[in-house]
Amino acid sequence: MSYFLELLINGALTGLMYSLVALGVVLIYKSSGVLNFAAGAMVMMGGYVVWLLGSWGLPIWLAIALALVVMFAFGWLTERLLLRTMVGQPIIMIVMLTLGLDVFLRGLGPGFLGTEPKHLDIGISMAPLIVGDILTNRTYVVGGVVALLLIALALLFFRTRLGTKLRAVSDDHVASWSVGISVAHAVAVSWGLAGLCAVAAGTMWGAVQGVDWSLTALLFPAVAVVILGGIDSIVGALLGGLVVGILGSVIPGYVDSLVGGSTRDVVTSLVILLTILIRPHGMLGREDIERI
């Protein structure tokens, strides 16, 4: 029983950290209808920027703060230079553009900074946290808290003036244009916000497993999270993250020893497939997105 609880808690915490990545995807999809396949690479870039600034001798809080600025600008510029020219193109072009960006960044980061994993020390002790007879990683706990905070912040943000504009844009581009909202600006802001999420995710995941190209593999669980939770729902990202994280921890915990490992990817794949077959818009997504 305690083994199950341990898997459950650790899964939930991992899932919250998936939500951190998924939040960036949701923000972009909400405003522009683009599914960002470069989300994993942006997380990696976030981690690299924090590490790079830290290696210049900056204290970690300053490094993270500066990284937030850098990645906001990065997201903004990506939208400005790449995605804006693709408005109105078929979906395959946009998907492939973000995949191309993913490939490019996967070369750029490790190419200039070296392939070995960068150790990111954010001042969390490596000693395991033991509550009762459950053993967990302190970084996961902090990551879960950060994820919850960011999701709460995102929900609050959508109640501000700028957030209301973003909501209007996500409802209907033409209608928001006609009442004087700059759609282009709103979309660019959402990319910038996704950059901020990437820094948070990159820092936390980097603290867990080191910063290297393998962070881009987070794209896959993040996709499962947004599909399950509803591709345009922030609360969905939270719930989806919890479900994907728990399933991806509990099932491998019992099945891995029987079939020889790495069932986590299978669980993630099955979550995507079953969601699409049974309820394409996910748990909390809007039903009219695109289906037959």
Add this chain to the structure above:
Amino acid sequence: MFYRLSGTHHTRYAQTRQLWPIPADRWQIGLLLALALAAPFYMSELYLSSYMLPWLVFSAATLALTLLMGLAGQLHFGFAAVMAIGAYTSIHATRAGVPFELALLLAGLVAALIGCLFGAAALRVKGLYLVMATLAMQFLVDWVIVNVNVISGGAVATLQTPQVSFLLIPIDTLQARYYLALLWTVIVSVLILNIKRTSYGRALVAVRDKDFAAAVIGVNIFRYKLQAFFTSSFLGGVSGAVLAFCFYQAVTPSQFNFDVTIQLVAMALVGGLGSVVGGYLGAGFVLLAPIVLLNLIARLVEAGWLNVSTSLMAHIPLMLYGAMIIGFLLFEPLGLAKIYDNARKYLLVWPFRHTQS
């Protein structure tokens, strides 16, 4: 050569309907085919085995994918998995004693059947969701191949292809392997060129452009989407088998992972969706351009003009490849086929600017 449309007057319908109505196109195709057939005689073994062979086989695979993505408009992000199914099926079949010719067919059939399962998702969703569904299947197939030891022999094991003969000719030399790959690529090209001219091809295009409208004029969307998945996966499966037997000769699961899928989609897109010429150009460009550019940079480094660290050197192909995808999508979304088409149309009537129409 000079004003190549001059003197070309078709007087019968059969003439205008032939595959290449303009004589200039016909002799160009003939020339290219002759060049390809003679390649083992003027190319060094290295170039033949490491550039020509993969280019041909990947062209065939790209054409199979472009049938699905370009003609039928169904996005597929699990094509490397389809090829893997073909490759592993053919190897296990030949090991069990099935003749190679039948094993190739079997590879295609198994890949097509599993590919239709992929396609079953296509009947319910489209666009982005289809991308996700096929993506999930890529990972599932990968996992099955890696973890079922009967198929792959283990995650890091390589599976040697057995010695086979095709139509009594033993496939043991580089030349034999090259000609087999060439034969398959030519078959796929002719097939796809002709599919575009049949009612089947037109139905696929109708489904791609607007499936409701296609249904209204009497095209059975369900059937044609499934058929598109079947045909394309069949060709993909055989291409995978040919890739395994002619190029790799020893198969590991990592040769068919998600990165290969991205590469195949990039080939189809860079070449130009739905175009046969584009299939060849795209495959060649995506495979060879990063290598050529890397060699160029390596020269510059040797000459001391550039200072590049080894880890950067190792990642330059990846960066170039990503930048290439982005560049093409931004500046020439219709791909290399469009560039070729523009050049061809210009040269057809050169030195004049326009045709009569």
